[in-house]
Amino acid sequence: MTTAHGSDSWTAAVRRRLDLGRLLPLGGAADGTWLAEHAAAVELRRAAAEVPGTVLGAVRLSPADPDAAEESPVPPPPSALPPGRLRIEAEFGEEFTDMTDEPLPAVADRLRAVLFACATRRLGLRIAEIDLRVTALLERAAEPAGKAAPRHTEPTEPVELRAATPEGEAALTAASVPGVACLTRTLGTAVAGTPGHVRIELATAAGHRPLEVARAVRKRVAARVPGGPSVAVLITAVDVAVDVAP
Structure with missing residues (x-):
């Protein structure tokens, strides 16, 4: 018979595991290392905040080609993804004021470059492609003289x-x-x-x-x-x- 306390502990453990997201292969197969998807998403959001006028939405990382997965030389953590190149899928909104603003494809290219640099150079993930989707065109808030308007991104709850x-x-x-x-x-x-x-x-x-x-x-x-x-x-x-x- 499962006690209430035991049930609560099991539920909390499952919740913590789900909060981590996917366990992503970090580096190559020989590196024997995995990174929680949630941790990667937090860093990607920090990087995206450097691109003016963009508001990052949902972020997901998954195998770029499941059929090309490599074999790990060490036992992986439970349910971890096998080594291989990854695909980043992200949604973002673009702030605008008038027709003189930078074209949307150019903004997306800049955001893609920033995300790629963060994922590969900062973290060590192997990225094959980044798929960005524009989900909203946002009106830019007026900035008080001498003050920058606050930026907002989709919240990432801390694990x-x-x-x-x-x-x-x-x-x-x-x-x-x-x-x-x-x-x-x-x-x-x-x-x-x-x-x-x-x-x-x-x-x-x-x-x-x-x-x-x-x-x-x-x-x-x-x-x-x-x-x-x-x-x-x-x-x-x-x-x-x-x-x-x-």
Whole structure:
């Protein structure tokens, strides 16, 4: 018989997993790393805010060609997407004032370039294409003298960051790598695995490229943990303050 408390815990765990979105392959197949879709969307929204006159709507990342998926050399996290190139689909609104404004295709091209740079250079995702859809033409609000009008984008609710206290050789080693803000336990525990393999769940710190942090974690854990296990990394959040407490 399931208790009410047990049911609530199970429901909360499922909700946290769904909040992460898809688990996206980060880097190439040999990198053994995945990034939560929600974390990627947050960074893409930050980048899109740099394009004047655009208001980013829904963002979704999915395999560009499911038939071209690659095989991961390490066991992936549960339900993670296989390594391969991704497609970004996003909706956006364009603010306008009069016919002298920049043509819509040119605005879309600029937004596409910004999103591509963020996804590939900032995060380390492999992007094959970006599909943008204009869903609204918005009247630009008047700007008071000396003040910029506030910008608004579709809200992205923060995922609860469940920091974990490092325990055990693998966890302590991973937590010591520069760029690791904290270990997290969104899927249950910060370190999970089977004989010969460990999965590390973590958040990366501001100013550090997630893919480089993950590579360093995998290399150090494999070298220091007895038996030299294979290592997979799941990044649940990026640009996190390093003083996050468990």
